[in-house]
Amino acid sequence: MELLLRLAAVALVAAAFVAADGTGTLSPSFYDATCPGLQPAVRRGVAQAVKKEARMGASLLRLFFHDCFVQGCDASILLDDTANFTGEKSAAPNANSLRGYEVIDAIKAEVEASCKATVSCADIVALAARDAVNLLGGPSWPVLLGRRDALMTTKAAAEDSLPSPTSRLPQLLHSFSKKGLNARDLVALSGAHSVGMAHCSNFREHVYKDTKINMTYAAQLRAKVCPFVGGDDNLAPLELQKPDKFDNGFFNDVITGQVLLRTDQELLGSSGSHGTTDALVREYAANADRFAAEFAMAMIKLGNMAVQDGEVRLNCRRPN
Numbered sequence: 001m002e003l004l005l006r007l008a009a010v011a012l013v014a015a016a017f018v019a020a021d022g023t024g025t026l027s028p029s030f031y032d033a034t035c036p037g038l039q040p041a042v043r044r045g046v047a048q049a050v051k052k053e054a055r056m057g058a059s060l061l062r063l064f065f066h067d068c069f070v071q072g073c074d075a076s077i078l079l080d081d082t083a084n085f086t087g088e089k090s091a092a093p094n095a096n097s098l099r100g101y102e103v104i105d106a107i108k109a110e111v112e113a114s115c116k117a118t119v120s121c122a123d124i125v126a127l128a129a130r131d132a133v134n135l136l137g138g139p140s141w142p143v144l145l146g147r148r149d150a151l152m153t154t155k156a157a158a159e160d161s162l163p164s165p166t167s168r169l170p171q172l173l174h175s176f177s178k179k180g181l182n183a184r185d186l187v188a189l190s191g192a193h194s195v196g197m198a199h200c201s202n203f204r205e206h207v208y209k210d211t212k213i214n215m216t217y218a219a220q221l222r223a224k225v226c227p228f229v230g231g232d233d234n235l236a237p238l239e240l241q242k243p244d245k246f247d248n249g250f251f252n253d254v255i256t257g258q259v260l261l262r263t264d265q266e267l268l269g270s271s272g273s274h275g276t277t278d279a280l281v282r283e284y285a286a287n288a289d290r291f292a293a294e295f296a297m298a299m300i301k302l303g304n305m306a307v308q309d310g311e312v313r314l315n316c317r318r319p320n
């Protein structure tokens with residue numbers, strides 16, 4: 001019952017965003033007349049990819065976050081580097097780490113075949129993230145559509161906007177608030193780390209230097225996955241119990257000090273006025289439905305920022 005009420009709230013939040021962005025262009029029914037097969041096509045494409053490799057669901061979710069955090073959800077992340085352009089793919093948080101580009105290409109090709117020059121790459125990324133979460137066992141939500149694809153971006157924009165895994169809580173709160181996201185959104189969205197993997201290079205500092213970590217867990221990671229020198233590309237799951245299932249288990253890992261990223265551990269026990277995140281971690285650990293509903297709401301907020309001018313790219317990797 002609570003979940004139903006909250007999902008009704010999600011729909012209301014969605015409706016509010018249509019009005020709030022002032023453009024009136026975003027709507028869940030944006031392509032109903034021009035491309036009725038869009039949503040089933042995206043779901044099929046994501047389902048195929050997740051069936052082949054469950055982690056791809058996590059990768060598609062992260063792709064959406066990294067797209068939206070840099071000049072809004074405009075598929076700027078998908079632009080390939082060229083001889084005279086270096087884009088977001090080469091930025092430190094993305095290079096050798098962000099995945100899922102080929103899955104978006106395949107879905108786009110299918111969508112173009114039936115709805116030529118109609119659906120933006122940015123909308124495909126937003127739908128794919130929603131379907132990925134849902135196919136991994138998480139919630140679903142109405143995705144507002146009608147975004148345009150960016151004509152330009154820079155590597156520097158990605159490096160400036162994306163949070164580093166060694167940030168402290170005040171920095172995290174600041175970087176989210178610059179995007180209109182509050183502490184509740186930060187904690188709920190961090191629950192995305194319920195799925196997927198991280199490279200040793202991104203958690204070495206946490207497992208060797210931090211005291212805010214369960215020492216047995218840290219010792220295992222040091223011995224098996226992340227040597228002090230070398231092994232940068234070795235992978236470990238972001239959630240301990242079920243890294244292929246989208247659930248609230250991640251928050252228990254935060255409580256027991258068994259998360260890979262320092263930023264995730266920062267959500268609990270970081271002193272001062274930011275203590276509010278402690279209560280949220282405990283709330284989401286105790287209540288799976290609440291986490292699912294608030295994650296969905298935060299994803300809608302994330303997905304609706306900074307809708308800008310642009311185009312419907314024919315090939316997601318380059319401007320028309």
Ligand code: HEM
Pocket residue numbers: 055058059061062065096097098099163164165166172189190192193195196197198199200202238261263
């Ligand atoms: C709060 C700030 C965040 C930081 C500092 C952060 C950082 C990271 C890092 C360092 C990785 C591992 C990358 C690698 O080693 O290859 C990662 C993975 C991941 N992140 Fe985040 N992240 C944050 C928030 C988010 C949000 C808001 C989402 C989605 C809503 C998200 C979704 C994911 C997913 C699903 C993965 C696993 C990807 C895969 O396995 O391919 N993250 N994140």
